[in-house]
Structures are given as C-alpha cells and as structure tokens.
Amino acid sequence: xxxxxxxxxxxxxxxxxxxxxxxxxxxxxxxxxxxxxxxxxxxxxxxxxxxxxxxxxxxxxxxxxxxxxxxxxxxxxxxxxxxxxxxxxxxxxxxxxxxxxxxxxxxxxxxxxxxxxxxxxxxxxxxxxxxxxxxxxxxxxxxxxxxxxxxxxxxxxxx
Numbered sequence: 636x637x638x639x640x641x642x643x644x645x646x647x648x649x650x651x652x653x654x655x656x657x658x659x660x661x662x663x664x665x666x667x668x669x670x671x672x673x674x675x676x677x678x679x680x681x682x683x684x685x686x687x688x689x690x691x692x693x694x695x696x697x698x699x700x701x702x703x704x705x706x707x708x709x710x711x712x713x714x715x716x717x718x719x720x721x722x723x724x725x726x727x728x729x730x731x732x733x734x735x736x737x738x739x740x741x742x743x744x745x746x747x748x749x750x751x752x753x754x755x756x757x758x759x760x761x762x763x764x765x766x767x768x769x770x771x772x773x774x775x776x777x778x779x780x781x782x783x784x785x786x787x788x789x790x791x792x793x794x
Contacts, residue, residue, distance in 0.1 A: 638666035642674045649682055656682050661689035668694035668710065671703035680713055687713055692720035700728035704736045711744055718747050731756035735764040742772045749774040 636644035645663075648654045656663050656679055664685050667675040676694075679685045687694050687710055695716050698706040707725075710716045718725055718741060729737040730753040738757075741747045754775050757765035769775045 637663040637672065637675050637679065638670055640667070640670065640672035640675055642672075642678065645675050645678050649678060655684065657684045657686060657689075661686050661694075665690060665693045665697070668703065668706050669697040669701060671698070671701065671706055673703075673705045673709065676706050676709055680709065686715065688715045688717055688720070692717050692725070696721065696725045696728065699725040699734065699737050699741070700732060702729065702732060702734035702737055704734070704740065707737050707740055711740060718744055723747065723750050723752060726753045727756050730754065730762065730765045730769070731760050733757075733760065733762040733765055735762070735768045738765050739768050742768070742774075751775060 636648060649656060664676060664679040664687055667679060668687075680687060695707060695710040695718055698710060707729075711718060726738060726741040726747055729741065738753060741753075749772075754766060754769040757769065
C-alpha cells in the first residue's frame, strides 16, 4: 500500500496493532519515499515504530535520486534522518540526475557537508542548472580534487 501511495489503506493498516510498519527493515517508508508518496511518508513518519534512517538512510537517498523534492523536504525535517549518510550519496545522486531543486534543499541543510562530489557528478552528466545552484554556494569548490568537475565535463563531451 505504501509503495503505491494508497493513503487510506495505509491509515487503516497503521490503526491495526497487528501491523508492523517497520517490518522488512522499514521497507514501507523506503518504498513510499522512493516513489514520491508524500502523504504516505507523512503518515509513516508520525508512527514512532518507523525509522526513516534505516538501511543507511535509504528513504532520503532514493527520494533524492528520483527528484521527489517534497519527500526530501519532509525527511530533512526529521532529526532521525542523516542526509549525509553513505558519503553524501543523496546529494550526489540528486546532482547526477539533474534535480536542482533537491540539491538546493540539501545545500540549505547544515548537516550536509560539502565534499564537492555533487558538483563533479552534475558536471559529468551535463546538468547546467545543478552546477549553477552549487556554484552559488560558497562551500562548493569547483576546482576541488584537481579540477575534477571541469575535467569530467570535458571528458563526457569528447565521448
């Protein structure tokens, strides 16, 4: 139900004490987040049995990868979520996939350190809007790691 965004069904199931919304490593919130189901994610976050940071913060990482900005916003508001988990995977994947609005949210969150890999990912995949968003942030160093961002951009044009 969570994976497909069936809000009323999720509400009914959460009301039944026999249902464990954290089963299978919290797969309900992970599936809802990955598929952009904001209302279902809200319901699940309100249930104390659900851990949105499970499985190495899979929920926010895959919501970011798929560009679900409203889900990412919700998850960032939850202190249990670590947006920098797994080597800043979430912002890197958002950048790599061209989700400038999601990247901007991450840059506004002080828990997201800048390792400069996100700008390299965006440059490598040619996402101009994402590169612009990152260049506007003083923490981003476009020539980090021996100018990797510009080198990756040039390499991909030549291929």
